Amino acid sequence: MAPPVIDVPALTTLLDGTYAEIRNLTRKRLAEYAGFLDEALELDRATYRERVKEIVVELAATGQTGLGFPVAYGGGGDIGASVAAFETMAFGDLSVLVKVGVQFGLFGGAILQLGTQPHHEAYLADLVRADLLGCFAMTETGHGSNVQALETVARYDVEAGEFVITTPSDSARKDYIGNAAAHARAAVVFAQLEIGGVSEGVHAFVVPLRDAKGRVLPGVRVTDDGRKIGLNGVDNGRLAFDDVRVPRANLLNRYADVSETGVYSSPIDNPDRRFFTMLGTLVQGRVCVGGAGINASKVALTLAIRYALQRRQFGNPGGPEELLLDYGLHQRRLFPLLARTYALHFAQEVLAGQLHGVFSATEEVDERTRRALESRAAGTKALGTWHASRTIQECREACGGAGYLSLNRFDALRADTDVFTTFEGDNHILLQLVAKGLLTDYSSSFGELDQLGMVRFVAGLTVETVIERTAVHKLLERIKDVLPGGDDWDSDSGLRDPEYHLAMFRWREEHMLAGVARRLKRGMDSDMEPAEVFSRCQAHVIGAARAHVERLVLDAYVDKLAALPDGPNKEALNLLCDLFALSAIEADRGWFAEHGRLSSQRSKAISREIDELCRRIRPIAADLTDAFGIPPELLRAEMLG
């Protein structure tokens, strides 16, 4: 079969979607800074940080980084555009990307989402211009994922009408905080609000850190986190506060306030629900990090596939050696990752669209929709960033010694993205969040349960109830529609039928989720402690969440394809979608076989089909990476000559 003749510009336009113009603008801006990719390799840390800061300030002046803020404060008033711009920046230096994320996404986002008009008036215009650099001081040395257990205290002093911010121990130091070590003049500090000896839970406060000349203010202790695996252009540091006083107005009071006389009030009664509502407004950060991971993967794949199309090794005596990309194993190493990159791209597009919808809505969005968005953001971030780590590493190894030289870009790509699996929520914890949402149907009354609360809650239901409460129920109905024969999973035809792929993905999700519910119940029926029950089911919980998110990814890809007109580009995207789906089934074939959903014969047939798909993708592989539209200036890699 002749390979499809791809219209590369059209494919790029398709990938770029709604925000093609913003993406192209971002590409142009990044291309202007392309030289910095090499330059950064040789800068000492202090200089690297300063240069990154300068670039961030320059970018802010162009409007590149403020797209998500209200127009009134110098922003672009378009959430979707800001995500598209951010994602695209992952083609360039990732310290610049992360510093932008810290300043505008985390610091700016917290003030925008958790603050009210006075805070917006006081800070937004300055921070959008990058005149006021700030940081987002949530994580502590001893407390990361469990934000509710933070130790930092903000005690309200009624006499003075001030909050007193205190770091009670070393484990309470704010840690890994971007912009803290050198550049931030202010921080949004998350701390336990205490009024008259009563704790009201974690709230956010604006706390000045440095004066206009950059001198650290009294009572603030800053230490430098020093060198990191990557992102050394970002000044991460630790913050400790020795009874630092800030005015009452510095409480970001959209969801809770303290009156002058020390009366606490909030429109949300349940403290857990209040807390998770506050956190939920910060979901954009996760959407952005996932998208950045996916785009960093595109850079790595483009480099590795181009290299494999010029480097030769072994082959028929006499003739030229064979191109790396003509080796079956090389195809097997790179093409399933390419296919998954496309799949994640389309899943990310859906997610970003939902984010834009929820945050641009003129009417109140119901809580279930918000929770579902948060869950999807968490899951896509986890899969997207794990994919980045794996893809960049495989690409580096596929380029051998050349891949090890920093000039060939894998160094920074790999090192800088490594922490993506950790920050903005550890991936495993994020998948637990996804599972909790599934098991409790994003119910507003249960969504704020912690792990053990979830265990207790699920144990109180029948398994049928759990399944019925969740979207899984609908999935099962759909599977039955797809496979009217009931058990006709192994017919020889249909290996490349998306309905077959979807049925497999859905069945796995439903079965794993029901299994988790059953195990949790069984555990609670025994005399085990809830913590022990959870510990024993944890891998299963996470597996179910992963299966769910992977199904969402396939859904997004299949939906996308269904809406496309026929033609060579669709044909190519179909090949990739099949390769993504079959590779995912192959990777989990032990599980499918264990659960009677994959015969030996069909399992082997899937592996053969993957080989065949790889061979069909081989002639169009270069086009499929060109379609990512990474500016040639940014593909600077010495090995490509």
Next chain:
Amino acid sequence: MAPPVIDVPALTTLLDGTYAEIRNLTRKRLAEYAGFLDEALELDRATYRERVKEIVVELAATGQTGLGFPVAYGGGGDIGASVAAFETMAFGDLSVLVKVGVQFGLFGGAILQLGTQPHHEAYLADLVRADLLGCFAMTETGHGSNVQALETVARYDVEAGEFVITTPSDSARKDYIGNAAAHARAAVVFAQLEIGGVSEGVHAFVVPLRDAKGRVLPGVRVTDDGRKIGLNGVDNGRLAFDDVRVPRANLLNRYADVSETGVYSSPIDNPDRRFFTMLGTLVQGRVCVGGAGINASKVALTLAIRYALQRRQFGNPGGPEELLLDYGLHQRRLFPLLARTYALHFAQEVLAGQLHGVFSATEEVDERTRRALESRAAGTKALGTWHASRTIQECREACGGAGYLSLNRFDALRADTDVFTTFEGDNHILLQLVAKGLLTDYSSSFGELDQLGMVRFVAGLTVETVIERTAVHKLLERIKDVLPGGDDWDSDSGLRDPEYHLAMFRWREEHMLAGVARRLKRGMDSDMEPAEVFSRCQAHVIGAARAHVERLVLDAYVDKLAALPDGPNKEALNLLCDLFALSAIEADRGWFAEHGRLSSQRSKAISREIDELCRRIRPIAADLTDAFGIPPELLRAEMLG
């Protein structure tokens, strides 16, 4: 069941084996340089390189680095001791380790193994003292794994009695060469020997690079490879030669010589065999790299497990949060890697013992034994270094944000070992070498076949012949002995029976190898080109090799256990061995199910058993890492306080 009470010092002694004294001496020396681990993080590249050089020279003065050289030249005359010393050095700075490897293993090893007495007299004493630093110039920009296709030419000029070394193109530059960018005064250069227009294949020549003052000699062009992902304390560079002349005596002539009048002679007639014999003498490098990877994994696991025993997260309200290591998933992430580290340790011990035996033999060692050693070295290197990459990465992620800070050591561990999967032979190519050995029974007449030669050779045999020729035949007999019932693979008992594990590992190996033979034959019977046949079978070829090496690893561990006296230490090692074996089966359970060797029920039972083993290892995990005997000074990690 109460956990075994481990005698840690006794377990360390067991792990240290024959060379416990050398290992302890190395530990002490490394501890003296422990401060350098932090210091190195902040050095610019030039200073880092100089400091590493100084340390290497200091270590050379202690005798630490020359243990493998003859006593007559200032060495220790003990191959096994030199491997043990090198492996142990992986607990410290890995640039120091690799520079030692380049200088003494590669450069010194080439002169020792490929040279004759005049070369030994001329160079060994100086290089053992590190007075003469040198490099091993084999890899070229365009030619890595396929050494026979190197482009650099060494033409014999009869008139002058000299070799003329020439780099004909950019792709022929010697690349990634350690010691080349700054420190080497000489290089062993691999080049195509040409006499009177006739090529005699690749040979090695000593070529001076710099004068005593460090100035590059005329005709030599040196460029710096610049920054790398890791190992930035080693000065890697590129070398090009513009008709550089060296005396005839500079040919390392143990396996081939050129007379003054230009007559070529060699005790080995077959040029391929000659070439592979030469390469084979350099096997120690692979043994050392594999061992270093395994030991680097020990450092990462020790750090991650200690951290998980102090960091808490979530848990019962009111009480303290739970330790990370009490989470089921955390155990699942770390303990199978711990178990595999032990398994690889014992496999490496067997390999190093065989290396010592072959290279210390007073009588001629037959070629089959040498080839089997080379194959085992290649396979253990591949599995050991992949294990290092995976383990260090998992440990970094398991430490979250703390893992990302360079002071916590994962940065250098991960970055420095990353290239271990590539250098001293790309791991995939090494496994192809293993497969070739298996398919041709290490036959001296076939061992030097290239990939396509192997395809043709195997296609000429019956599958039965392939199986009979190989060690696999004997395996099958042993499986029958183990399982007299024939098909009683799924009895409920015996999940922790090593005979069951061995039978599974052996059956997989045999079946994959026979499958490869069948596919190669079938491919050649069709009208496909041999290159296409190989490309299509490549992943299968590599899978078979991996199954073989993993079986050797299990064999080594089971043999070790069989020789131990009963007691708590043996009990603990048994838990780890079972966890290693069952984890490997679980990881490949899709394959076992596909081939009818694993029922759904048993597959699930294995996963449950792994969970149970993890819970049993939990209370002894700290002891099991303490037993690695990594000096406390080297476990400097800020996160451990």
